[in-house]
Amino acid sequence: MMVNCCGLLTSQKEPVPLKSVEVELEVRDHVAAVVSTLNYENKEDKPLEAVFVFPLPGDAAVCHFSAKIGQIQIVAEVKEKQKAREEYDDALSSGQQAFLLEESEQSPDIFSLSVGSLPPGESASIRLEYVTELAVQADEGLRFILPAVLNPRYQPQGSEGGSVQVTSVPASLVPYSLSFSARVSSPRPVSKVESNCPLDPLQYLNTEQSQATVKLAAGHKFDRDVELLIYYKDAHQPTAVVEAGQASAKPGSLMGDPVVMLSLYPEFPQAVMSSLASCGEFVFLLDRSGSMDGPRIKSARDTLLLLLKSLPMGCYFNIYSFGSSHEHIFPKSVEYSQETMEEALKKVEEMNANLGGTEILKPLKDIYSQPCIPNQPRQLFVFTDGEVGNTKEVINLVKKNSGSHRCFSFGIGEGASSALINGLAKEGGGHAQFITGTDRMQPKVMQSLRFALQPAVVDISVTWDLPKGVSVTALSPPITALFQGQRSLIYGQLTGQSSEAAEGCVTVKYSLAGHPSQNQLHFSLQPAEDTGLTVHRLAARTLIRSLEMEETERRGEQDEGVKKKKVVELSVQSGVSSAFTSFIAVNKGNGETIQGPLVRRNVPTPMMGYCMMSGPPVMMMKMSRMPGPAFHCAMSRSMASPSDEMSCDMPEITCARKAKAPSSPGFLSNMKKKRVVFKRAQSEADHLSPQSDGQHVNDASSSSANSSPQQPPRDPLLQLVFLQKASGCWVLDPALAAALGKTSEEVEKPKPASVNKEVWATILALIWLHGFKMDAQEEWELLAMKAASWLRAQNAPCVTECVDAGNSLLGCKVQKDVLGL
Template identity: 25%
Template sequence: MKITSLEPARCLPVPDAGFGALRTERGNLPLESVDVAASVSGLIAGVEVTQGFRNPFDVTLEATYVFPLPDRAAVTAFRMEAGGRVVEGVLKERGQARADYDQALREGRRAAIAEEDRPDVFTIRVGNILPGERVTVRLSLSQPLPYEDGAATFRFPLVVAPRYVPGVPLDGPPAGDGVAPDTDAVPDASRIAPPVLLPGFPDPVRLSLSARIDAAGLDLRELASSLHVVEEEGDTVRLRPGERLDRDFILRLAFEASTALQLDRAGTFALTVMPPPVREARTPRDLVLLLDRSGSMGGWKMVAARRAAARIVDTLASDDRFAVLTFDSVVEQAFEGMVEASDRNRYRAVEHLARVDARGGTELLEPLRQAVSLLGGAGSGDRERIVVLVTDGQVANEDQILEQAGGALSAMRVHAVGIDRAVNAGFLGRLAGLGAGRCELVESEDRLDAAMDQIHRRIGAPLVTDLSLKGLDVERGTLTHLGSIFPGVPLRVYGRLRGADTGAETATGTGTGTGTGTVTGTETGTVTVRGLAAGAPWEEQVAATVVDNPAIRAVWARAHLRELEDRYAMGERELEAEIVRVSLEYGVLCRFTAYVAVDTSQVAEGGPEHRVIQPVEPPSGWEMPSPPPAMPGFMGQAAVMSAPRAFRAAAAPAFESALDETPFASGPQSTPAAPAGAPGGAGPGGAGGWTQRGRTFGRPMPAPARRSPHGLEAIRPQLVAELDRLKAPRAADPLFLADLGSRLAALSAYLGGHAELSDLARALETAEQPGTDLEALRGRAVEVLTALTGGGPAPEQRRPFWKRG
């Protein structure tokens, strides 16, 4: 089959386009809208996520969407609505759910399936969508809100950022339809790597997000949104229209929480214990600082990471010892082994950190091994052994890391500092939980100082250790990890009482919980929390309150399942049956189960005739390439990303050739990545950032810029298209004009520099500034583009690429 490269004028972005949308004879790609409706009550939020799909083609369609959810959220319901019919999803063992879904498609019935691929990465497939039909899927979930230093945080992720994939590619059919190959280190990489749009498409999927706030009797002092503009209407906070799904939504609620023990009527309890007013015991520390310098850390993240690492070094005292490791595809040490935290050594460490820049791939396993080795031989057991990891966490081999390093890390205290606007919070939380440490998330430079103050307080020994409970009869194996109590961070514990529908007033007998805590008790309406504070015994009694809140049961089940899944990843393979049992019994989705919704009526002759995986936006704040939308390499790749895998494989050589002509030193490079383990190499993950089918994006290793051999005629079709859109009868839109300016700047760069385009681009990028005359600005753009193009029409479009023979 002959593959023809797409030409710019034959696949143009359109104003009403969604992710990855190209102008075709039938419209755009399928995802139209995402709606998030949250109800926050105290320290628990209930959320309903609604995704709207439309089939723009004249054949039946299967749409795949890879998206994030909060890593601690419990998904408890799934529903599909199409053709006036409502189908409730059923939670089943994952293999059985897939078989039911595939059979329904073969029989010409509508079906949808929701699967968890990581604690915070999920996939929905909707099949046999009829031409022109709209399908809505809904997910219901409950999530606990972390509470620290007088504020609870409602964090809702909106995009799956590209993750580094190490290892050797596997033979055989891929596990999913994503753009990364499956490898021996990440055998399901193709399931968690959705295609990513390169910049240039002005309009995202329609996003709406609201949060209704119920302080549950607490004194709510302040609401703050750190990455989005929000509007308040009574007790509801709404996202401003027009926001993109390219970064986490973060809402902080300032109020004073209190120690409490809540028991639901089904026998599940949630215990919250506020930190006591005791002084932290000062113990000499052996600390290994790991700083991620990989390509995805470019830009503001690298600046913030260097500052964070330097602040951590400054917290060390003279009786501490430390080591500083920076890593990408290779690991570099500031010193040989552990050194005393003298003024001179701390100065040398900060000086080393100041020279660190982003490069290479995120090979995280090796620096963790080196940290374990350094601390394993650090000396006597009366010193606190600490690992501090500063990273965005964008790795795909989470299970491999837990399996090979998790056991050793659990004997140390691991603190993670996650820096990103779309951070891999799920994995960093798992690492910190293994080592009884804390995970601090930094979404902006503005947030860094506050986060570093918290890290400084928590990087040492916790306030209370060796925790245990007395007074509750807990079902064996259901108590979540007790951990420790840190300054400003309350203890949060969930569990199940022995026997169904057991209330606090009838809790009797004895039992043993998991984790570090032991539970014994007699008939009582209180629980006693015991531990050691500064080496002395400490305890606090907490009275129980019976509540009617089913979310407590769901939150416990999700936390319990996550602990079981982590143990499975670390080698306890016999836990699979128990994980499936708990998931099905309590109706909470996990990696071994899936929700499937199957319509009973036949609507098609057989399976879908066309399949599309939905592209996602590039994460906000990442240093992404900026090629023009009309450039053959860019549009060709955007089209291939959205095509079936077989077509992508066949088309790859043609598009690789087109991409080789790209002149951007900051964008895709035709130079192959160095082998994994080689200096500056990154294996399949790319040499300088994130990768799509072997192409490296983000911040690649420096390459000489090349001047384009093409003249203005090479971009004339795109300029004609932009001119046609400018002339459309509508009011001048500042966002549209600013986006046009960025696209024209990229076109100018493609030509190696063009004075008129560059001047116009700079003028258009001022469109969002107050007082700008938008109509005059549009008039100037029309005048310049008319002169450059001669005002001619755009060429006629060919048939869509998936229909070409």
């Protein structure tokens, strides 16, 4: 019998009740308020339950959830999670409409929205509001991300908890549309707004250019997250906003009292900042799971090359990599030298995305089990596409070890978990960066290395000076990391009364390389107009997150219960989501019940197509709502024959062919494996070696007999970088001549007679970098500083003569002082 399906269909030919998503963004200075409207329509002849699992920014505070059916508007309430679920189930079983919004207990950037009992022909409009802080980028832009891509999260073997089913389709098959508009306002002029997606032109709303609107061009393909970068003039000014409390809330409560939000940009003394640290233990942890395949792993290898060349002499380093298992280059961190650097580079060139799943917990435990090296502060760099299911467990481990290191995290590719990447950096006292679309990884990583080379700030304290009768309760956790020019946000609840003209003062004191220092900010206690409750909700979210992250393992179930009770109370009072609460709305309506059995429809989410599957995978995210395997995938009829294997970063799986595969329990259990295995047509790829698994590996990297490093990458900049020695110098040889685009004779002939070859080679390399690669200066700046330092230590004669001769040879006009000589 042929089923007559109207409307939009998934690739499984099931109707999709979600028709469109409309997003309105309002940015005020560095805080964003977002309103998402999801429009549903049931075009089937039976009542539906639509379930949509989707990503939100990891630090978003969801503060409003409502549904409109016809002319009826139902506003949801925040309730304890189990109570909300029971109320939802009871409503559906008694034929009422109900709406449930839940945050994942494992990862705060994943939400599940259930729309229950949508009768035939009925439409519903769901309104979801959240507020979030905007992260400051290395180039001073503020980054807003609208996650569109939800990748499967790898659930480590043996981890507990149920799952909620997520249907996922390739981006091109997403059956609903997205419209997105933004309004930006700030005390300072908006200089520009950029995006990774096509935008309509920026429209200014006033002559000061401090207000503007911008829209996403029509026809978004759902193949990437929507990223907006907002630039203000004079962005690095400290600011304070005082927001009045809610009139209906009890005075003395968080929502009843005024709340202040301070945005601080510490400025460090120039004398301390002029010399970067020449010590440290640098540990690099690289994700080599299947989903890192292709350009991601190649970019990561190029980035490790730059990092290794930029490290200071006298430091220690090691490189770990992980998937389902993990590896390290050295048994423990080794001193940085020409020999250890060469050995590491050889191993890096052989690295491929061939280690299966994303088990990040075990390598982190291994790193933390190594004793710290005296007077070498540990700096951990984590590179991952962030597809882990045990996010909170990983962040807790970093937090537990935050006293012994700083953690710098990098989220690679679309759909990287913002909760994981931001959480690692926040709890590890470091800095987070996201690399999406066609972004080059190198500039962002080198920015973080510059932060890591800054002396660690210790003894950080925040003191308040307020008028008599006014007191403050800190709502933010203590500041654990300060970096030159990076923002720190502090929230405080203000209690008591003062005269209207009163002002307060906050002082941040700290010690930097043994020098006591401080920054101050004076602010008015007069509440700002028209801020709604944005600041209160962000403060509540900060407090909820701190409570959720509190360590309770050692204190037993009783304390866990106390913590949960506190979170639930705060979440209900502030109307902000948490891991222990849900939003629930029930349409009591006119008493009419909906007849007939409910049919469940899973709304598909876009996913990047790692596995080259022709049918959509169905993933299980941990939302503790439904028991089930970590991942279930129904292969479509057109899959290739079982000739070959391709590994993919996904958890334990059951695969059943739709066409002819038997679906007996025996067949399914035989298919269960630690890593997912899919079939590929070319049989010659059967047993892939590290050199032949489809990665971008240089031909020379397979010559294991040769003890010299592999041939340099083809990119001219990386080719030159590859040839630099650990000490910072270059050697005058045919490889350098080729990298400079010259013959050996052309390079050797103009060398002044009294100058040694290494000095001449190093000056030539520096002139080439300054003459031809200024657009990538942030990538090579640190290794150029190392080279200049080496040159100064040589006390070489005729440096001016060398620079003139080098400019003449290369056709440049670089001044000697620009080279740092």
